[in-house]
Amino acid sequence: MSDDTDACSIAASLGIVGDRWTILILRDAFRGLRRFDEFRRDLDIPRAVLAERLRRLVDHGVMTRRAYQERPVRHExxxxxxxxxxxxILVSLMQWGDRWCREDGPPTLLVHADCGTEIDLHFHCWHCDTPFSATDIASRPGPGEHHRPMPPLEGADPEEPPGDEPSSHRAATG
Amino acid sequence: MSDDTDACSIAASLGIVGDRWTILILRDAFRGLRRFDEFRRDLDIPRAVLAERLRRLVDHGVMTRRAYQERPVRHExxxxxxxxxxxxILVSLMQWGDRWCREDGPPTLLVHADCGTEIDLHFHCWHCDTPFSATDIASRPGPGEHHRPMPPLEGADPEEPPGDEPSSHRAATG
DNA sequence: CCACGTCGGTTCGCTCGCTGAACCGAGTTG
DNA sequence: CAACTCGGTTCAGCGAGCGAACCGACGTGG
Structure with a gap:
């Protein structure tokens, strides 16, 4: 693969979590699963793959492995x-899937635990105090090296989504 | 793979974009690349793989293929x-990579085009008017079927990140 | 006319990683 | 002491990804 890890943090992230099984393991971890066999049963993932993925995640510092009992020693x-x-990342994957991969509406909603308000993960500029969309994003060099510029973006066909309106807010093109 | 596409929109999304090359292709598309050979050279991706990925993306409606010239007919x-x-998804991948995969700071910053303010993609409850984090997320059944509950979440070691503070949404560095 | 270059692919062996199934070790249960 | 649990490792087979070659439609230069 083009190892542009230096120039691009997306590539860097994908080096750790850029694999289908890994994302599903993490999803399950967010759902509260902790044990090898829980993951294995829920995902129906080959044991060898699960073991390797967990090892990678631990090596990279994304998860920890700790014994939850001695005799016999077992880890979570x-x-x-x-x-x-x-x-x-997982929330945006989920919201995109909710929106574009099903007609019957989201199977699960994520909410702010304190008040039960549905989570809304859109771009919002705290300076302008306004929501915006992908076409309103620009880039500029950061403190790190290796910047690669991003020209102003323009979509192709503004095809409508299957279901509802984009959202209550989200101005931009509308 | 456990085809829990029905129960989980994350799995559904991964069915379309859950692959390393696909994400990198999309990243390049966001950077403005449009032509087969642009993608191929930038990513150093095998031609066959690129062709197959683009076909999939077009089939799923994520990209369009249109002729940008006749004689010879060429597509973008x-x-x-x-x-x-x-x-x-891409922005959160990038910000996570910026934060956890490098010490020297982000190579590229994304900003709101209108005002140049750095993009801040954190959870914010518009009801409580407060930022929150992963551990403050709960779930509840949505309008679609197949809900699977998510227990309250608890992290392991609160290891410190390499760089700055976690919360208090980091404003633009400037 | 013919060789060469460009662009967007397809075809072809080879290899490498994923796969399911079997096996393993430490320990608990009956 | 046989059976079961949990967290793995090992192994043969296969399919996806790989680099390299080839291809077709067209423009270019000699």
Whole structure:
């Protein structure tokens, strides 16, 4: 693969979590699963693959392996802070799937635990105090090296989504 | 694979974009690349794989293929609205990589085009008017079928990130 | 006219990773 | 001591990814 890990943090992230099984394991971890066999049964994943993926996640610091009992010693896997911070990725994957991969509406809603309000993960500029969309994103060099510019973006056909309106807010093209 | 596509929109999304090359192709599309050879050279991806991935993306409605010239007829690939709405996934992958996969700081910053303010993709409850994190997420059944509950989440070791503070949504560095 | 270059692919062996199934070791249960 | 649990490892087979070659439609230059 083009190892543009240096120039692109997306490529860097994919080096750790850029694989279907890994994402599903993490999803299950967010759902509270911790044990090898829980993951294995839920995902119906080959044992060897699960073992290898968990090892990778632990090696990278995304999960920890700790004994939850001695005699016989058995281990469980938990998300670290690094792992917990993957949540926006999983949430955005879920919301995109909700929106574009089904007609019958989301099977599960995510809400703010404190108040039960549905989670809304859209771009919002705290400076302009306004929502915006992908076409309103620009890029500029960061403190790290290896910047590659991103020209202004333009979509192709503005095909309508299957179901409802984009959202209550989200102005942009509308 | 456990085809829990019905129960889980994450699995459904992964069925379309759950593959390393596909994500990198989409990243390049967001950066403005459109032609077969642009993708191929930038990613150094095998031609056959690129052709197959683009075909899949077009089949699923994420990109369109349209001729940009006749004689000889040549095609370009563009993001549809469905594709453009993948941006939160890519942005969150990028921000996670910025934060956890490098010490030297992000190579590229994404900003709101209108005002240049850095993009901040964190959870924010518009009801409580407060930011929150993964551990403050709960779930409940949605309108679709097949709900699977998510118990309250608890991380393992609250290991510190390499760089700055976690919460208090990091404003633009400047 | 013919050789060469460009662009968007397809075809072809080879290899490498995923797969399901079997096996294993430490320990508990009956 | 046989059976079961849990967390793995090992192994043969197969399919997906790989680099390289080839292809077809067209423009270019000699």
């Amino acid at each position: 896997y938990r998300l670290t802070r690094m792992g917990l911070e993957l949540s926006p | 690939y563009r993001l549809t609205r469905m594709g453009l709405e993948l941006s939160p």
